Amino acid sequence: MERxxxxxxxxxxxxxxxxxxxxxxxxxxxxxQISPAEVVQSILGEGNTRQELVLFQFRLPGIIIALxxxxxxxxxxxxxQGVTRNDLAEPGILGINTGAGFVVVLYIFFFQSxxxxxxxxxxxxxxxxxxxxAFLAALLVYALAWDRGxxxxxxxxxxxxxxxxxxxxxxxxxxxxxxxxxxQAMVWLSGDIWSANWSFVGATAPWxxxxxxxxxxxxxxxxxLMLGDDLAKGLGAPVERERRILLLLAVSLAGLSxxxxxxxxxxxxxxxxxxxxxxxxxxxxxxxxxxxxGAAILQFADIIGSNLVAPxxxxxxxxxxxxxxxxxxxxxxxxx
Numbered sequence: 001m002e003r004x005x006x007x008x009x010x011x012x013x014x015x016x017x018x019x020x021x022x023x024x025x026x027x028x029x030x031x032x033q034i035s036p037a038e039v040v041q042s043i044l045g046e047g048n049t050r051q052e053l054v055l056f057q058f059r060l061p062g063i064i065i066a067l068x069x070x071x072x073x074x075x076x077x078x079x080x081q082g083v084t085r086n087d088l089a090e091p092g093i094l095g096i097n098t099g100a101g102f103v104v105v106l107y108i109f110f111f112q113s114x115x116x117x118x119x120x121x122x123x124x125x126x127x128x129x130x131x132x133x134a135f136l137a138a139l140l141v142y143a144l145a146w147d148r149g150x151x152x153x154x155x156x157x158x159x160x161x162x163x164x165x166x167x168x169x170x171x172x173x174x175x176x177x178x179x180x181x182x183x184q185a186m187v188w189l190s191g192d193i194w195s196a197n198w199s200f201v202g203a204t205a206p207w208x209x210x211x212x213x214x215x216x217x218x219x220x221x222x223x224x225l226m227l228g229d230d231l232a233k234g235l236g237a238p239v240e241r242e243r244r245i246l247l248l249l250a251v252s253l254a255g256l257s258x259x260x261x262x263x264x265x266x267x268x269x270x271x272x273x274x275x276x277x278x279x280x281x282x283x284x285x286x287x288x289x290x291x292x293x294g295a296a297i298l299q300f301a302d303i304i305g306s307n308l309v310a311p312x313x314x315x316x317x318x319x320x321x322x323x324x325x326x327x328x329x330x331x332x333x334x335x336x
Contacts, residue, residue, distance in 0.1 A: 008285045011278060015292035019067070022299040026063045027055060029307050062196030066302045066316070067295045068208045069193070069261040070271075074294025075215050076253035077268020078275070078287055082222040083246045084155055087273070088331060091134075091254035092265030094159030098166040099137025100130040100258035101189050108181070109173050124203045127259040134255030137162055138247065191264035191317010193302065204260045211253050212291060218246060219283035226281070264317040266324035267294055273331070297323075 027039045032054050034042075041047040042055050073091065080089040091097050107129040145158040174185050221242045224232045232239050257264065275290035298316065301323065305314040 004280070004285070008279055008289070011289055012292065015289065015296060018296050019292060019299065022296060022303065023063060023067070026066075026299060026303055027059055029303055057198075058196065061198050061201050062193045062302070063299070064201050064205065065193050065196055065260050066298045068205055069257045069264065070267065070295035070298030071212055071291040072208045072253040072257045072294075073264060073268040073298075074271035074275075074290045075212050075287060076250040076257070078272035078283070078290045079215055079222065079246050079250040079253075080268070081272055082226055082283060083243055083250070085226060085228070086153075086155060088156050088269070090266065090269035091250070091257075092263065092268065093156065093163070094141055095137045095161075095163035095166055096134050096141075096251055096254045097258050097263040097265065098163050098170070099140075100133035100255045101263050102166045102170050103129050103133025103136065104259065105170055105173055105185055105189075108185075109177065126200075127204055127207070127256055130259035131252060131255040134251045134258065137166060138251045142247075187315050188262040190315040191262045191320065192315040193261045200260065204256050208253065208256050208260075211249055211256070215246075215249050215253070216284075216287055218242075218249070219287055222246060222283045222287075226283075262315070262317055264298070265321055266328055267297060267320050269331070270324045270327050271297060273327070 024036070024039070028034060028036055034051055034054065038047055038051055039055065042051045047055075077090045080091065080094070081087060083089075104126060107126070141155065141159050141162050144162070145155045147154065170189065174182050177185060221237070224235060224237045225239065225242060225246070227235075229239050254268070271294035272286070272290045274293055275286045279285045279289050298320065301319040302316045305316045305319045308314060
């Protein structure tokens with residue numbers, strides 16, 4: 001027990017250091033180069049106006065969004081895997097991300113003149129519409145997969161089908177947008193931190209932080225559900241109530257992530273699996289490690305996307321998908 005606790009502490013401290021390092025690297029990198037010394041000077045209020053504008057108005061909000069979305073998607077994926085007892089459960093695969101993206105595009109199509117015109121109250125309404133879409137997709141998957149219970153493989157197959165349906169519906173609305181909005185929507189749905197401003201950070205960050213904290217509080221309930229319904233009921237756990245609460249948590253985190261950074265797939269699959277191999281299956285240890293791993297992966301992917309073909313940028317979701325797809329294929333091959 002003491003050995004596992006010390007191992008957990010070492011990993012947590014190590015991942016915090018890695019995230020801090022990536023945070024500082026993100027501040028230094030980009031199409032406009034700012035040296036580490038100039039970053040420190042700007043933080044201390046001794047930098048020039050141009051450096052402070054780039055750091056505090058453009059880069060810092062995007063880095064914070066990447067940190068929060070990385071943690072949110074990883075926690076969402078870990079919770080879904082625990083609740084469904086399915087190693088392949090993940091918001092992107094189950095269609096939750098696409099459902100959230102579909103309703104956001106509907107909102108922009110009918111109520112906004114363009115994606116770039118989101119401002120004022122629109123920034124605060126966007127997460128709400130993303131949540132509506134995420135819950136709509138989750139309800140569809142749950143209802144269609146239910147057959148005197150939820151079978152793991154049936155859940156994945158239904159999720160893939162719902163995902164394909166929402167993707168087709170998205171295309172129908174996207175082709176009716178003007179070319180500029182169509183391109184913006186395509187990039188965003190691929191996974192892009194496109195609303196990197198302090199207003200959007202303020203609209204999403206408090207909810208993501210609160211939901212992650214509550215998810216950490218519910219780790220003991222996930223551990224009990226992992227034992228199976230019959231054994232969990234025998235231990236006196238209110239299985240259906242806990243399952244509904246945890247599903248609401250996972251779907252809410254996924255919806256907020258889509259509102260903030262578009263449809264980033266596979267991160268909620270890869271980070272929990274890596275955490276499980278590192279620290280074991282107990283959620284009180286696995287969930288925080290998964291959150292920090294997800295934050296590090298998304299920060300690193302954002303750095304690659306911002307610098308690989310600079311001054312152009314590759315959407316962060318594409319980088320995550322390219323890196324994660326081999327691991328996803330490996331998991332599919334292992335699944336019986």
